[in-house]
Amino acid sequence: xxxxxxxxPETLDEALLFLKHHGADTxxxxxxxxxxxxxxxxxxxxxxxxxxxxxxxxxxxxxxxEGLSIGAGVTISEIYASPLVREHAPSMLKACAFFGSPQIxxxxxxxxxxxxxxxxxxxxxxxxxxxxxxxLAGFSGERTVGVEDLFDGPYQSGIGPDELILRFMxxxxxxxFSDFQKIGRRKALAISRMSMAILAEQAKDETFRxxxxxxxxxxxxxxxxxxxxxFLMGKxxxxxxxxxxxxxxxxxxxxxxxxxxxxxxxxxxxxxxFLRMLYPLLENGAV
Amino acid sequence: MKTYSVLPIxxxxxxxxxxxxxxxxxxxxxxxxxxxxxxxxxxGCGMGECGACTIMVDGKSVNACLMAAPQLxxxxxxxxEGLGNEENLHPLQEALLDHHGVQCGFCTPGLLMSAQAxxxxxxxxxxxxxxxxxxxxxxRCTGYQQIVTGIENxxxxxxxxx
Numbered sequence: 001x002x003x004x005x006x007x008x009p010e011t012l013d014e015a016l017l018f019l020k021h022h023g024a025d026t027x028x029x030x031x032x033x034x035x036x037x038x039x040x041x042x043x044x045x046x047x048x049x050x051x052x053x054x055x056x057x058x059x060x061x062x063x064x065x066e067g068l069s070i071g072a073g074v075t076i077s078e079i080y081a082s083p084l085v086r087e088h089a090p091s092m093l094k095a096c097a098f099f100g101s102p103q104i105x106x107x108x109x110x111x112x113x114x115x116x117x118x119x120x121x122x123x124x125x126x127x128x129x130x131x132x133x134x135x136l137a138g139f140s141g142e143r144t145v146g147v148e149d150l151f152d153g154p155y156q157s158g159i160g161p162d163e164l165i166l167r168f169m170x171x172x173x174x175x176x177f178s179d180f181q182k183i184g185r186r187k188a189l190a191i192s193r194m195s196m197a198i199l200a201e202q203a204k205d206e207t208f209r210x211x212x213x214x215x216x217x218x219x220x221x222x223x224x225x226x227x228x229x230x231f232l233m234g235k236x237x238x239x240x241x242x243x244x245x246x247x248x249x250x251x252x253x254x255x256x257x258x259x260x261x262x263x264x265x266x267x268x269x270x271x272x273x274f275l276r277m278l279y280p281l282l283e284n285g286a287v
Numbered sequence: 288m289k290t291y292s293v294l295p296i297x298x299x300x301x302x303x304x305x306x307x308x309x310x311x312x313x314x315x316x317x318x319x320x321x322x323x324x325x326x327x328x329x330x331g332c333g334m335g336e337c338g339a340c341t342i343m344v345d346g347k348s349v350n351a352c353l354m355a356a357p358q359l360x361x362x363x364x365x366x367x368e369g370l371g372n373e374e375n376l377h378p379l380q381e382a383l384l385d386h387h388g389v390q391c392g393f394c395t396p397g398l399l400m401s402a403q404a405x406x407x408x409x410x411x412x413x414x415x416x417x418x419x420x421x422x423x424x425x426x427r428c429t430g431y432q433q434i435v436t437g438i439e440n441x442x443x444x445x446x447x448x449x
Contacts, residue, residue, distance in 0.1 A: 005290040006311035006357050018288050029355060036353045037334045039312050048290060049312060053358060077347070101423025102401065104335055106347040107354065 004039070006049045012057040012137065015164060018050060020139040023161035028052050030073060031107035033100070034116045058111065058166060061085060068130075068172050072111025072165035076100070076123075079110060088172035091180040091197045092126040098182050099123070111165045114150060117157040117221070124151070124222035125197035126180055128214035130170035138163045151221035176201040176210065181277045183269055192217040194266065196273050202281070206236045215249070218266055219256045227252050237281040245278070246271035296360035300325075301369030309356035316340045316351035318359070319366060327367035327396045331425070338424030341397035342366050348404035350423075367396035370403060378444065379403060382437035390428030398424045402438045412442050 009015035019026060025047035029035050038044035052058060058073030061082045068088045070079065079085050080096040099105055099122045113123045114134065124147070132147045136159060147168065150158045159165060182195040195216035203209045211232050213225040228248045235241050250267045257263075297306045300323065309318050319328050319342065331339035333352050340351040343365040371377030376384075379402050383389050388398075398421055405412055405420035412420065417438050418431075426434065 003292050004312050005292045006294060006355070007288050007290040008357065008360075009288055014288055029358075031353075032355050032358065033335055033350075033353050036312070036314065036355060040314075040333060049355065051355070051358065101335070101338065102404075102420060103338060103341055103348050103350045103423045104353075106349050 004046055004049060006051065008051040009055065012055055012164075012166075015050060015052055015055060016137060016139040016162070018048075019162045019164065022048055023163075026050050026161070028115070028164060030109040030112045031075065031104075033104050033108045034112060034118075052164060053109075058109075058164075063088065063172070064169075066169055067133075068170040070110055070168045070170065072114075072134075072167055073109050074111075076105040076108050076110065076113075077102075080105065088174075089126065089130055089170050089178070090173060091129065091178040091199065092123065092170070094180040095122050095126045095182075095195070095197070098180075098184075110168065114147060114168075115157055115159055115165060117151050117153075117155050119151075119154050119220055119222065120192040120195065120217035121222060122182065122192055122195060122216070125195050125214040125216040127168060127170065128222060128224050129178075129197045129199040129212035130173070131212065132171070133169045135166045135169065136160070136163045137166045142166070144169075148222070148224060154220050173199055177281060179277050179280075181273050183273060194218050194269055194273055196270075196277060198277055200281070202237075207234050208232050208237070209234075213249075215253065215270070218253050218270060223256065225249055225252055237278055239282065242275060242278050242282065246274040249274050291357075294357055296357055298359045298361060299363045301365055309359075311355075311357065313356045314352050315342070315344075315354040315356050315359050315364075318356045319351060319364075325366050325368050329393055329396060331393070331397075335423075336425070337394070337397075338401065338421075339394055339397045341400040341424065343400055343404050346404065346407055348401045348420075348423075365400070365403075367399055370399055377403075378441045379406075379438065382441045383434065386433045386437035386440065388429055388434040388437040394424055394426040394428075398426065398434060402441075405438070406442055406445065410442070410445060412439075414439065417442070 027046040029049045029051045030053045059071045062069050076096045076099045085093050113121045127147045133144045152158045177200045180197045183193045197214050199212045201210040211229050216222040250270045292311050319325050329339040331337035335350045335353045341348050342351045344362050371380050389395050401421050
């Protein structure tokens with residue numbers, strides 16, 4: 001490989017045609033906040049930078065019958081400012097509030113955050129609790145895939161070299177309890193050491209009749225915590241249940257990730273984060 | 288579709304139309320500092336952590352070190368040189384001097400651009416918004432309090448005039 005060259009398609013079709021021929025040697029460029037760092041460090045070597053930041057097909061946030069649609073090229077700042085996201089995906093709004101810095105949020109896109117497949121992608125836990133589907137496009141057509149399945153491994157994405165993410169479809173929160181929590185080393189700009197999102201609904205007797213939990217940064221890829229979800233379903237969020245849920249969360253994390261030097265800290269931190277997130281439900285009247 | 292290893296771009300830089308040839312993955316920072324010799328925009332960390340290279344693109348604060356130069360094409364760009372000059376300092380620059388918000392000065396241009404982006408978008412920011420607006424800018428001298436006070440004073444005055 002010799003030199004990196006730059007191309008800026010005017011339309012999605014033009015971009016997909018380019019990827020059909022050169023996909024394996026191409027890196028899409030949107031906000032550049034990961035790509036430019038990796039190019040500079042030498043971690044990323046690519047023949048072509050395909051600037052997709054101006055493609056109109058990747059823009060826009062809208063509420064459709066199928067769900068809340070967020071274009072892959074929408075910036076984190078735009079998501080944070082969106083009344084639709086505020087109403088239908090509050091945990092996503094919170095994730096965007098704590099994302100990077102103002103300068104990063106102004107250019108970084110949700111598509112880039114998912115496409116880069118970092119285990120600590122800040123939008124991932126919220127996307128997972130909303131059971132988000134990503135709509136991918138290739139030259140020969142579109143396909144829809146769950147966001148959880150797009151994370152193959154740390155920095156390994158399931159997006160084909162000839163594909164682009166078009167948009168994300170989130171199942172709307174519909175007034176359910178929704179939150180995002182994150183631990184980082186510095187308030188702004190910190191890479192998440194751990195992040196978590198929840199979407200839950202309680203029946204009249206306060207038992208959970210719907211719950212989705214997702215964990216970021218603590219497992220090789222962001223993941224739904226289905227064991228903990230099943231444990232909590234049908235139970236009231238009292239102190240004992242929440243403590244047991246937290247313990248299960250830590251157990252599940254260790255089962256998936258294995259024991260590492262950081263596990264001593266993370267086992268405690270994951271429980272603390274879980275309890276911090278769920279305690280507001282306790283205050284809502286449960287004992 | 289044409290691909291370029293070097294390409295011409297046009298953009299408005301501090302109000303003036305500018306044409307320059309840039310490399311495919313040259314940073315906006317490199318173009319501004321080295322080709323156009325505007326040395327106000329600093330390189331600190333080179334990875335978006337410190338904010339010393341903050342410029343405004345179409346009214347928004349961005350890290351020039353993370354932006355590919357070809358992406359400036361057609362944009363309106365403002366650097367600290369567009370804010371004020373030695374004879375005629377911008378109110379934000381005056382305020383940082385008055386409130387001792389400058390010590391070594393390395394972070395100052397970036398901080399000014401973050402503050403300017405805030406005030407353009409939110410003329411009457413709350414204390415929290417001011418703090419948040421400069422959260423992507425590291426200053427190792429002042430402890431930030433003087434900077435925040437300076438920006439808040441400018442915002443108050445601006446709001447008073449309006």
